[in-house]
Amino acid sequence: MFVSASVTCFFAPKLGKPRNSGSLGVGFTIDKGVKVELVDKGFLFNGRDVEIPTLMHVVNSLGYDGGIKVESDLPLGCGFGLSGAIALATALEINEKLGLNRSLFQIADLAHEAEVLNRTGLGDVTTQCHGGFVVRKVASCPSRCLVDRYLWNVEVEFLIMGEIETDEILGGNLKSLYEIGRESMKEFLRRPTMKNLFRVSKDFSIKTGFADDEIIDVIEAVESRGGYASMMMIGRGVFAVGGGLDEFKGMHVKSKVVACGIRL
Amino acid sequence: MFVSASVTCFFAPKLGKPRNSGSLGVGFTIDKGVKVELVDKGFLFNGRDVEIPTLMHVVNSLGYDGGIKVESDLPLGCGFGLSGAIALATALEINEKLGLNRSLFQIADLAHEAEVLNRTGLGDVTTQCHGGFVVRKVASCPSRCLVDRYLWNVEVEFLIMGEIETDEILGGNLKSLYEIGRESMKEFLRRPTMKNLFRVSKDFSIKTGFADDEIIDVIEAVESRGGYASMMMIGRGVFAVGGGLDEFKGMHVKSKVVACGIRL
Numbered sequence: 001m002f003v004s005a006s007v008t009c010f011f012a013p014k015l016g017k018p019r020n021s022g023s024l025g026v027g028f029t030i031d032k033g034v035k036v037e038l039v040d041k042g043f044l045f046n047g048r049d050v051e052i053p054t055l056m057h058v059v060n061s062l063g064y065d066g067g068i069k070v071e072s073d074l075p076l077g078c079g080f081g082l083s084g085a086i087a088l089a090t091a092l093e094i095n096e097k098l099g100l101n102r103s104l105f106q107i108a109d110l111a112h113e114a115e116v117l118n119r120t121g122l123g124d125v126t127t128q129c130h131g132g133f134v135v136r137k138v139a140s141c142p143s144r145c146l147v148d149r150y151l152w153n154v155e156v157e158f159l160i161m162g163e164i165e166t167d168e169i170l171g172g173n174l175k176s177l178y179e180i181g182r183e184s185m186k187e188f189l190r191r192p193t194m195k196n197l198f199r200v201s202k203d204f205s206i207k208t209g210f211a212d213d214e215i216i217d218v219i220e221a222v223e224s225r226g227g228y229a230s231m232m233m234i235g236r237g238v239f240a241v242g243g244g245l246d247e248f249k250g251m252h253v254k255s256k257v258v259a260c261g262i263r264l
Numbered sequence: 265m266f267v268s269a270s271v272t273c274f275f276a277p278k279l280g281k282p283r284n285s286g287s288l289g290v291g292f293t294i295d296k297g298v299k300v301e302l303v304d305k306g307f308l309f310n311g312r313d314v315e316i317p318t319l320m321h322v323v324n325s326l327g328y329d330g331g332i333k334v335e336s337d338l339p340l341g342c343g344f345g346l347s348g349a350i351a352l353a354t355a356l357e358i359n360e361k362l363g364l365n366r367s368l369f370q371i372a373d374l375a376h377e378a379e380v381l382n383r384t385g386l387g388d389v390t391t392q393c394h395g396g397f398v399v400r401k402v403a404s405c406p407s408r409c410l411v412d413r414y415l416w417n418v419e420v421e422f423l424i425m426g427e428i429e430t431d432e433i434l435g436g437n438l439k440s441l442y443e444i445g446r447e448s449m450k451e452f453l454r455r456p457t458m459k460n461l462f463r464v465s466k467d468f469s470i471k472t473g474f475a476d477d478e479i480i481d482v483i484e485a486v487e488s489r490g491g492y493a494s495m496m497m498i499g500r501g502v503f504a505v506g507g508g509l510d511e512f513k514g515m516h517v518k519s520k521v522v523a524c525g526i527r528l
Contacts, residue, residue: 104413149368260524
């Protein structure tokens with residue numbers, strides 16, 4: 001089972017009970033992500049023993065007593081929504097192999113619950129259930145989240161300059177963040193183009209204080225060459241369309257946007 | 265732009281204004297479908313000049329004045345939902361290449377309108393927007409249709425024994441058809457397994473009178489070998505999981521179910 005990485009452009013988070021927690025916002029799926037297989041025992045990420053809380057939550061909830069092998073070209077903790085991807089792919093794979101016959105949205109709500117309880121994400125699983133540039137119009141669990149999608153066919157470059165733990169952000173005061181995110185959504189929907197998405201996302205990263213000077217420098221370097229860029233939410237990284245990231249130090253990734261977040 | 269074929273297991277149709285027309289039911293997407301490209305002029309299906317009404321509707325609605333080239337491994341008019349796939353893929357491709365920036369559901373509603381006006385389909389476009397085994401819970405246009413999905417990872421065989429024009433069925437009295445379809449939906453949701461889906465679908469094909477003796481013979485031959493089968497809605501064909509179609513005369517197709525109806 002393969003689930004795409006999900007990159008968040010901007011978001012408006014709301015925390016409560018898992019079903020009523022989530023975020024408005026825009027995120028997109030790419031052709032890199034995580035591949036999950038059931039194995040006899042152990043929990044492996046790219047061959048190394050790991051403790052991924054969202055993975056453990058779905059494994060325990062579904063009563064699965066074997067092991068899980070996760071493979072990915074992408075790093076954990078850098079804004080690729082891997083905690084959600086791993087939870088969703090693991091739960092889908094267990095559902096299929098154990099013949100549990102749960103629906104996609106039942107499984108997705110469980111993966112989302114794992115994210116909410118661990119403060120690792122509030123919208124990635126919803127984005128991954130759909131695909132393309134996903135507009136989440138309701139801050140809720142995947143089964144209740146109204147979405148629309150834009151299928152702009154582009155390649156995106158990523159520059160990863162460090163880690164930010166999502167739970168540090170989502171553990172803080174979310175009220176002003178919600179207001180800034182909601183304004184960003186209105187701004188985006190007024191003119192739903194890729195150019196405007198990047199403009200709104202960059203403004204969001206500045207107004208929220210997430211973007212430091214180094215991040216803003218990288219974004220502006222891309223813009224000065226005619227490209228679009230903004231900050232990955234939530235990771236210390238920049239995503240860009242139209243080139244311009246090569247000169248900067250960090251981990252470089254390129255990936256195409258895909259219309260679908262799940263591959264059987 | 266690639267859009268999957270959509271095979272309908274059972275359905276409950278409702279016709280009114282395009283936005284309020286649609287069908288409850290279950291359908292699934294497969295890894296065969298249609299590939300659409302914009303070309304200078306002409307409308308070609310596998311190299312031959314064609315007049316596909318749903319295609320013309322979206323071309324005219326979007327103000328596109330060039331040509332369209334469609335390629336497919338599947339035949340028209342045989343229950344693969346190609347009229348919807350062609351309308352959706354064409355509209356998405358025009359949207360992308362002309363930079364119209366319409367959302368997926370705006371485009372899908374247009375493709376659905378093309379289907380409703382031509383009586384060629386009432387649920388295929390919605391199924392194709394999602395993917396896997398798609399449960400359409402509301403008889404409406406794609407943007408308003410609540411869905412859930414089952415991602416059973418199976419290969420399906422098809423036996424095509426002839427054509428049925430969908431507009432002949434959808435031009436008739438739909439009231440009793442709606443009632444039978446709604447009952448089928450309740451039956452399926454009581455126990456949402458693949459086995460029960462085939463059982464409910466077969467019952468639907470018999471109660472509605474769509475399945476003739478020859479179709480029922482084929483279905484029962486598959487069942488007698490431990491497989492599952494039912495009739496393609498709406499085409500003179502059978503789909504099966506678990507083999508058993510080889511001995512029958514007709515066009516044979518095999519394809520895997522895919523989680524996603526659209527590929528960029």
